[in-house]
Amino acid sequence: MKHSFVDVVTDLLFAPTSVGKDNLIKEGYNSEHIFITGQTAVDAAIYTSKPDYEFNETKLNSLIQHEGKIITVTAHRRENYGLPMEKMFAAIRRIADEHPDVSVIYPVHLSPTVREIAFKKLSGHDRIHLLDPIEYPDMINLISRSHLILSDSGGLQEETPVFKKPLVLMRDTTERPEAVTANAVYLAGTEESSIYDITARLLNDSSLYNRMANAGNPFGDGQASRRIVEILAHHFGFIANLPGEFEG
Structure with a gap:
């Protein structure tokens, strides 16, 4: 700390x-x-989530109407630049290819390095939607409407349990071990196979999904x-x- x-x-x-x-x-x-x-971030997420929320990013108002499962993605950490990020995105594309009910929404970080890899690996797929970065209220309400989250973020580890959404953490370590211990977050690393395997299991195994979704929030109660x-x-x-x- x-x-x-x-x-x-x-x-x-x-x-x-x-x-x-x-x-x-x-x-x-x-x-x-x-x-x-x-954590006060938990309070903020609860306060910001609205059942009748209208997204500032207008594309999201239609994208969240997807009848299948929505996966929200974020990825931006510098230690994942290069090959780790390429493998992360390869796993995400494979998930979309092999699960026709899945729609992926990814607000892409403005880093030129991230955008280059993201558009190289993920563009051109009709169910992978690459957006510009979105505001905090949009992100919170997108998370609340998603089936699960794939991310290398720090803060999302505190916010996804608020909405009972499993998080596949695409990193080798975490500064928030409470989430992993509670089983609300799965530390998947950056290998394509490990990210793909746990994501596919969460999409297909309802008992595993429910265990993670109902793990509780170790970071706060609002x-x-x-x-x-x-x-x-x-x-x-x-x-x-x-x-x-x-x-x-």
């Missing part, structure tokens, strides 16, 4: 999970100053912001009692 000058001088630290708190204690912070609140406000209010003497901590 990275820490900053702010961490050193602060009186209160808000850890999203017990793992985060343990890491802070190992770095020498006083446990009495650390509160497990859940009450992190409330807890933080109440902890601050208690610290400054405005209320008598501390809120209960998040138990992921």
Whole structure:
């Protein structure tokens, strides 16, 4: 866990999970100053998702009407540039080729390197839709309407469990091990075969899909912001009692 000058001088630290708190204690912070609140990003995702949402990217308003299964893709990490990303995209194309009920939606990062590989490997397929980057509300509401997610993102590991959507993480390591431990995220690496195999299983094995979808969210319950406000209010003497901590 990275820490900053702010961490050193602060009186209160808000850890999203017990793992985060343990890491802070190992770095020498006083446990009495650390509160497990859940992740505010979970609060934001819940707040942003709307059943009647109209997408700002107008293409999405029609693409989400696909009668089959929608897979949302994101990929942008520098360590995956080159051959790893080519293998990731080869797996995605193979999934689309072999599963005629699947539609892939991929808002492509503006990095020239990413766009070159993405359009080389994924363009020209009638069920792979390559879009320009989309805004946060569009992404959250796209995730909520997807069947599953393929990504190398960090933040999406916290957001996909909100909507009970399995995430195939196309990376070799993760800074959010709680999601893997909870079985909400599958750490697939970047090999074509491993990404293809787990994605195909999730598309065809309903019991596996349901286990991941119902794993719960180890990062929050939508009450992190409330807890933080109440902890601050208690610290400054405005209320008598501390809120209960998040138990992921």
